Structures are given as C-alpha cells and as structure tokens.
C-alpha cells in the first residue's frame with residue numbers, strides 16, 4: 010500500500026480558509042474583525058479575497074500586519090472579467106497575489122486574467138461553479154486553474170448551491186488534473202462562517218510554505234470529519250478517518266466503491282468497481298451528514314501501482 014499525499018508528507022496539518030470577504034468589498038464585517046474571527050476559531054491561516062473590481066477600488070487586501078508566529082495570512086482576491094455562458098463575469102479565486110497586482114484591463118477576459126494571476130504566483134480556484142451555472146465548456150477555457158471549489162458554504166447556506174462535484178468530476182473525466190477545496194466565502198451577513206475549510210500539510214506556517222503546499226495539492230477539504238490516511242494498493246483503497254457513517258470512493262462517470270455503517274474508522278474499499286477509471290477521490294460522511302473530501306488521486310501518479 011502507498012500512503013498518499015498529504016498523509017505521507019512531512020509537516021503538520023494547518024487549518025485554513027481560502028475564500029472570504031471583508032468591508033474592503035461587499036463583506037459586512039471589517040477586516041480586523043474577520044481576521045480575529047478566524048484566528049479565535051483556531052484557524053492557522055486565512056486568505057481574504059475581496060472582489061477585485063473598480064467599484065471597490067481594485068482591492069488586494071493587505072493582511073500582512075495580522076501575521077504572527079501562530080497565525081498567518083495569504084494575500085488574495087476574487088477576480089472578475091467577462092464572461093461565461095450564463096454570467097456576465099467570471100468568479101475566480103486567486104491566493105498568493107502580489108499586493109501591486111494591476112487592475113483588470115478592458116482586453117482581459119476571465120481566462121486571460123486568471124493566467125496573469127497565475128504567472129504572478131497565485132493559486133487559482135474556480136469559485137462556486139453551481140451558484141452561477143458554470144459549464145464544463147467554460148471551465149475548459151480556464152487553463153490557469155489549479156482547483157475547483159468542492160463546497161462553498163455561503164452559496165450552500167444562501168442559495169442551496171454550494172456543490173462543485175459536477176464540475177470537478179466532469180473536468181477529471183476530460184483528463185484535466187485539478188485539485189479541490191472547501192471554503193466559507195463568508196460575507197458575515199448570515200451565519201456563513203466556519204462551514205468548510207482545508208486541512209493543509211506544510212513544513213511551517215509561513216505564507217510561502219502554505220502557497221507551495223497548496224499548489225502541490227498537500228491538503229484535503231472538510232466540513233468537520235477528519236481524514237487521517239488514504240493508502241492505495243493494487244486491490245483496495247484503505248481509508249482511516251474520524252467515526253463515519255459512510256466512506257465513498259468515486260471515479261469516472263458513475264463508477265464508485267462504497268461502505269456504509271456506524272462508527273467506521275478504518276475502511277478498505279475494493280478498487281474493482283473503479284477499474285475503468287483513471288482517477289478516484291474519497292468522501293467521508295459523518296453521522297451528522299457532514300463531509301470530508303480528498304483531492305483526486307490519479308492512479309498513474311501512485312508509485313508501485315499497476
């Protein structure tokens with residue numbers, strides 16, 4: 010069995026949120042209060058991603074003064090430019106931006122803007138796809154993307170459209186290797202804080218190490234359940250987790266391997282039903298219905314697997 014990323018990697022798990030707003034754009038809570046909320050809830054890092062738009066004076070919110078030995082911040086923004094099949098503008102999360110990232114130009118569309126952000130060093134996320142009916146055709150043009158939001162808590166709470174699985178799995182089925190993260194997208198106009206986050210394995214909690222681990226997929230996503238290990242062998246995928254009522258491995262199309270029960274903490278799922286899929290990903294379902302999600306696993310990237 011090969012224990013997989015991030016479980017086999019050195020370092021410790023850090024809790025982080027990659028997508029949240031303050032009064033620097035349309036959030037209802039001031040920046041220092043937003044940061045304090047995450048800090049006091051035990052998060053290790055946060056990225057404030059205010060809307061990068063002219064009407065908010067192109068904010069790349071400077072959070073450096075909130076960094077200390079225990080807690081850190083990544084500089085980010087939510088980028089917008091024309092257009093998708095169903096929306097005037099794209100919604101693109103960029104984490105790890107330079108503070109002097111230049112305003113969007115008239116000539117830039119979403120994919121071009123995302124490319125410029127990635128070239129400037131950012132991790133690029135496809136935000137809340139279900140909320141604005143982002144299509145697979147749209148997503149295929151966003152070639153700078155690192156990841157899709159598997160769960161956006163604000164969109165789930167306010168619109169019942171927090172899910173990103175259709176877009177993630179659709180892209181994986183096209184062979185596009187994306188990772189996936191859960192986030193709050195909190196605006197603090199509703200109880201939209203603390204509903205989804207990532208657990209990221211890094212050597213230390215410096216912004217550079219976190220950004221590097223993000224790009225390398227050294228994390229999993231959760232609403233609460235813990236993923237403790239995922240290991241892949243020739244016959245099974247073995248999962249260790251906090252007590253669960255279901256553990257599911259999904260793959261291409263509708264292929265899956267599942268186990269349901271009570272208090273599951275060690276589950277060995279047969280890979281036979283997923284034989285035809287080049288990828289799989291793990292979902293842990295807690296007794297309260299809350300989920301944890303692994304990043305996609307590509308069989309051809311796992312050493313020693315035939």
Ligand SMILES: [Zn+2]
Pocket residue numbers: 087100136137
């Ligand atoms: Zn948005």
Ligand SMILES: [Zn+2]
Pocket residue numbers: 028029030087194
């Ligand atoms: Zn947002």
